Amino acid sequence: MTVEQTTGKASTKRTIDRKRRVPPGAAPGTLVADPTASQPTIRLIAYGPDDFEEIEIAEMKELEPRIGKHAVTWINITGLGNLDLIRRLGDLFSLHGLALEDVVNLHQRPKVEEYAEHAFIVTRMIADASSPTTEQVSMFLGAQFLLTFQERPGDCFEPIRARLRSGRAKIRDRQADYLAYALLDAVIDGYFPVLEAMGERLEVLEDRVIARPADIEAAEIHEIKRDLLLLRRTVWPQREMVNALTRETSPYVTDQTRLYLRDCYDHTIQLMDIVETYREIATGLIDVYLSSVSTRLNEIMKVLTIIATIFIPLGFIAGVYGMNFDRSASPWNMPELGWYWGYPAVIGLMAVLALWMLYYFYRKGWILGGGGKQRRR
Amino acid sequence: MTVEQTTGKASTKRTIDRKRRVPPGAAPGTLVADPTASQPTIRLIAYGPDDFEEIEIAEMKELEPRIGKHAVTWINITGLGNLDLIRRLGDLFSLHGLALEDVVNLHQRPKVEEYAEHAFIVTRMIADASSPTTEQVSMFLGAQFLLTFQERPGDCFEPIRARLRSGRAKIRDRQADYLAYALLDAVIDGYFPVLEAMGERLEVLEDRVIARPADIEAAEIHEIKRDLLLLRRTVWPQREMVNALTRETSPYVTDQTRLYLRDCYDHTIQLMDIVETYREIATGLIDVYLSSVSTRLNEIMKVLTIIATIFIPLGFIAGVYGMNFDRSASPWNMPELGWYWGYPAVIGLMAVLALWMLYYFYRKGWILGGGGKQRRR
Amino acid sequence: MTVEQTTGKASTKRTIDRKRRVPPGAAPGTLVADPTASQPTIRLIAYGPDDFEEIEIAEMKELEPRIGKHAVTWINITGLGNLDLIRRLGDLFSLHGLALEDVVNLHQRPKVEEYAEHAFIVTRMIADASSPTTEQVSMFLGAQFLLTFQERPGDCFEPIRARLRSGRAKIRDRQADYLAYALLDAVIDGYFPVLEAMGERLEVLEDRVIARPADIEAAEIHEIKRDLLLLRRTVWPQREMVNALTRETSPYVTDQTRLYLRDCYDHTIQLMDIVETYREIATGLIDVYLSSVSTRLNEIMKVLTIIATIFIPLGFIAGVYGMNFDRSASPWNMPELGWYWGYPAVIGLMAVLALWMLYYFYRKGWILGGGGKQRRR
């Protein structure tokens, strides 16, 4: 799917979805398989308040007689590698060609589309709780059926299957639209653990930027911002999609279910809210990081300046008295060298100079936390 | 609640709410208790224009006969640790399951939801005036009752209870919606002291950044921005919530109360306005801080450059006359060393060079505030 | 009012309004006086096309018989220190309690509120043309009366009083709503001189940043941005307020006056436009300032590098020939010292090295504006 392993250290980088599309100019409704797509498995769950059937479908001919026997028929197709099967399902349930094209054209944004025979819902499910990578789930919601297509085995729908199997659950009394809601709710709740992990990552990074900025590379902050950007790209249309379902006057969504979708919409708003907050914090971190880099440069330069400023002048004095002027040629040629206290005097001069410099740096607040008076000027 | 103590110096950091939710795929309306929630205490205040009753309820059976006896019944539950009690209250007042789920699922954003039997209001109350940490308050507003759930003992409703107890207050003549307004108003007014404290913190920081930037760490500015971000996250939906109540055509809010809610809405706008202004000032502070860091670097480099630029050339001259060329081998080998005025001349040359450099730095405006003419070029 | 003098150099800083409010939980309509508020003076101006009366009112009982005698009665209260008086005025004109609360609760944002008996208008008047500090003016507009409350003596309404006194003015033929418009127009026009002063300040700063960046402190740019922020906070709701008056279907504003309010609205848009333009320029200045700081650092480092790069190698050469190897111990020990042209050769080598370095720096464009060819690489 969207994880393309890049070489070396950046191996965890998520690439941005670049839709692999039908060639430009092809007829709408043209189905083009992703060559890496896996072969489909079909699972049918049909139920009413008092009846329940669950079966793994091997061939289309097993499927057809079973449709319409129960109040709700849920057909879950995992793997999009068999275009012929998808076309036959399309014919069986009168699915629109444009919608079918979007089922196999992965990297769709979450959306709802109303067609005459059914509503078409695209959502994106977290594929792996440790990353913002998602997998496309397409749903066709009709009066008595729900078709769901997902890319790969493994989903977050198992608790719902368990609720359906147990006869007492409220969900058995409801229609297909409530099942669709339950699946969407599970998909959206699946984002919270990912966000929680990201929040922890961000807080650890925040602590490190503040306590030990030297250990951080700007690339780490960039990477978390990028992950949040990808997450936001998925969550934002998710919100619009649920909102559209809440408002839409689709004949396939009942008012009762709309109340539940409103709750689901509320969760998408919470997701957006957390993502945006994290993004703002991550953006602020860049500033903190940059200023810590500058502060460390100041530290380094202070050390250099203190040492150089003290010793270069002293070195110069030593150099002067290392000159070889011929004292015998003139009484003015370095008479200091012959003085009785010459050497101690020069050493003393150097010490005074060094102490004065140290005091100057102390006053400037560069050493030993000094500088109090001056700062308050 | 949302304060998680982190180790060491960053101990005041507020973490971002990461909703601890019902497991994905659970049936809607599933109540899951926060294991740290405290056991509830129930306080009933029922009143009409001429009657008043206040009682601490120990068991549900004490509660039931008291309902509907007065014009308004206010039941305040403090502590969410008893799910069974909450379920029984839900049955008693026909509270909707989705709303009840939100009562125990803390970290809700403020919102209003209309249900057939009642309006459901979530707000967030400042938990501690010294920080932007908040506690969730959930309200169910029915025709004759108001249920309020709060997480912990301690709230800002005491003045309202006092007004209710004193028979003369206008609030005794009004309906449950006016009581809900009064509570919301108290909650929102509770934000002002927190903002005031934050404004003082910001101004102190501002003064320090301008007067003594060396004492500041960027992390301090980051922290105040973060606190403002958290506050904004709470205040913004608070505003939407009050606005929804003002507009909503709920049968439980009367037009008369709507006028008061408009005033309350006005206060939320003031809150937002102050928060946004603080955020802009804090963002501007980062720029001031960064430029002060750069300016100090310039200061440091000036000192280094002045000292090194003066003494390195002088040191070189001293070094030249410290060379040991054999004067006896050639008249061209360092004849200066034998000159009568050799040493004074070299010292003089050094002095001239140093003065010329100092003048150059003065002209550049690096020392003694010089550079006037040149700057005006 | 909002100017709190802070100590030292930042004495001109304006603090952000932090509403001193009624304690949380107090009954709505509770009037709490600002302890520093001054005692009110009341001036009544009543007029019709052919009649005019102006009087300073000392006691409420003087006021009552005068109401309703003329087409328009304008009562201007200056000073909010007498809550009792305000309550009695409220009773006399049936003013709503929530509105009265806002009259004494200063720091209101400009707004319009429709009540059954009157419209309530809050605006903010420039208190002092040299700063963005404002004073709250509250108006109650009824069918035949206009009440205005202001905090302190001194306002921008004198020209309007003069027009009222002169019998020929069009304003005498109009209703109370036209008077309210005239006052609002004067308030809004009062912002232009403040903006003009701020524009001049900004342009002076701009010239200085560009011509003499070393003289500037980032804090100066921050301060102007802060003042613009405060001004924007006042002007923005001012615009909304006038717009609301223009659209509102209030019975107290006639269509004819609405035409004039549209003109007034136009002025608020001009104000916003200028404020926003100034803010963008000030924000751009920070970038210019930061880059000038960096450019100066480059300048400083160039000087250091040129000097150090030329003299450190030369000093090293001098140092080599200052070594004391025993030439008598070996013919390989510093034979150069005994050469006939040894010293001139070394001096020559040094000169060549220095010139080559200078040429290198010239080619790099660091000195004497050189570097032409290389830059075009």
Add this chain to the structure above:
Amino acid sequence: MTVEQTTGKASTKRTIDRKRRVPPGAAPGTLVADPTASQPTIRLIAYGPDDFEEIEIAEMKELEPRIGKHAVTWINITGLGNLDLIRRLGDLFSLHGLALEDVVNLHQRPKVEEYAEHAFIVTRMIADASSPTTEQVSMFLGAQFLLTFQERPGDCFEPIRARLRSGRAKIRDRQADYLAYALLDAVIDGYFPVLEAMGERLEVLEDRVIARPADIEAAEIHEIKRDLLLLRRTVWPQREMVNALTRETSPYVTDQTRLYLRDCYDHTIQLMDIVETYREIATGLIDVYLSSVSTRLNEIMKVLTIIATIFIPLGFIAGVYGMNFDRSASPWNMPELGWYWGYPAVIGLMAVLALWMLYYFYRKGWILGGGGKQRRR
């Protein structure tokens, strides 16, 4: 007008319009002349499909008998120095006082205002193709007349006059609203050459920032951003103004002309689009500039570091063997000085050290484009 020449190098700076207004509190409709306004000249062009008259009007009495004789009467007043004339024109055509006030109050934003007797249109015409400076053009559009006021001689309407004079032009068959459209279209098309010039300026600057950043001052980028800001301030309300004309249900604009105004609106969108694109590019340039300043600092520091790092240790070694310890006092006192290969060994040691340093810098990629291997770590 808005060009105020400032001294010295910043002489091309455009100041921001600061409206010189009627004194606050003056009666609406008060006309206050700009003391620098020039005396008006009046040109009347009246025409119908088959008739045409063009005349320079010297006195008002020449004007009156000519009005209403033709299908369209266009009166163009150039210069606003005669308030009396403007007032008499106002009376003659029943122009509204508020609109007349805006005619002489320059620095209006483009806008449309509907009055009972006429539509009032303000637009801004490029005054000089080399700068974003504009001049106010005010139009009164009535059923059969169009009055236009401009500040100074010189406009972009000459081609329209030529089309009117030539009898065959479609414009002669149309009403006054089409003439207004034609003038607005000419005004808006006049912005394109200015934008084109600015685009070239920006591209030249862009090339220079990338190729020779040392030649650039941040102030140049700031100036172009400022000019774009001023242009945007004019173009944005221009767009709103044309849009209002397109939508407005004014009786003075026919549906046929609305089609043409839609085309004109399209041009204003193109203008905005180009201005915004330029602004984004200019903003990006600041980043490129700042990073080039930093990169040059790195370059400078590399040179300094390489030289200092090589020669300071070598200088130290030379210094050691320049010490004057008394070799006769002890065999441990600098015996190296007496060794046979002492001097060559020390020179060799220095050479090895220098080469090792150079190799280190090469490995770090600081010199000769080295560092390949290390970078790929």
Add this chain to the structure above:
Amino acid sequence: MTVEQTTGKASTKRTIDRKRRVPPGAAPGTLVADPTASQPTIRLIAYGPDDFEEIEIAEMKELEPRIGKHAVTWINITGLGNLDLIRRLGDLFSLHGLALEDVVNLHQRPKVEEYAEHAFIVTRMIADASSPTTEQVSMFLGAQFLLTFQERPGDCFEPIRARLRSGRAKIRDRQADYLAYALLDAVIDGYFPVLEAMGERLEVLEDRVIARPADIEAAEIHEIKRDLLLLRRTVWPQREMVNALTRETSPYVTDQTRLYLRDCYDHTIQLMDIVETYREIATGLIDVYLSSVSTRLNEIMKVLTIIATIFIPLGFIAGVYGMNFDRSASPWNMPELGWYWGYPAVIGLMAVLALWMLYYFYRKGWILGGGGKQRRR
């Protein structure tokens, strides 16, 4: 078209469209040819469910008899160099003059305009998959005809022509509006490969900024941002255009086709979404780049500081003992020089000093990854 080759290295830079327009003041509908426009070739494809005709038209008189013979007539004009031909086509199909003006006035933004006789659609087609350069395609959609104008030979419509030629395609059963949709869909799908290329460029740049920042110039990031800006400028109005077609109640677009346009609209949203994501990533890259520049400066300065801080003091000590004080003049003049262990003691002192400095730098974490303890303070 919009690619103007600039000299030297910036040769790939795309300039911003600066509309070459009709001179200001010209009559609307004036056609002005671009002098570089090529001569047109006309290709007619006419078809119905059972009939098909494709012909290259050499002269207008060949065209006229063929119009209206089939259900749909598609006339594709390539090259805009013959204004006379365009005018005659305009007369033949009653095309509006303003629309025709836009056909030859290149650099139009994508848009839809409804005229009485036809809808006028402007879109922009990718001219070359390796750059964001586009070419204008203008369409006139009537009841039974579609006219398309493009600037140059070469387009993305070939697959559609192939579908038309093959008799079985659904497109043959539909009306002209479906053909227009098919062309728009091909145009929009043509953007995806360009975006894909840009995404790869961005990711390569991202990897390089993180792994080898020294190799990057800020200008490269600026260039990709600029290309994204240009692409966004084209894609954004493209979206609005398709949206307008979807909503518009044009009689020329049937409800059935609207369903397909909704799918097309969905693709434009995906385009925008990818462009905006890329822009945010590119903006983040600048921060990473700047911080890497700063980090490298820190690295450089650390090397300089370590070397200078160690060797300058050592050099000073060596300098002291290189002074030539006359030991015979006084016992206090450099007695150390005569001590038995003098030289080894000084060398030892130097070694101790150097080791202590190295330890200090290690503790600071500047060398050998030290500093662990201190950082955790």
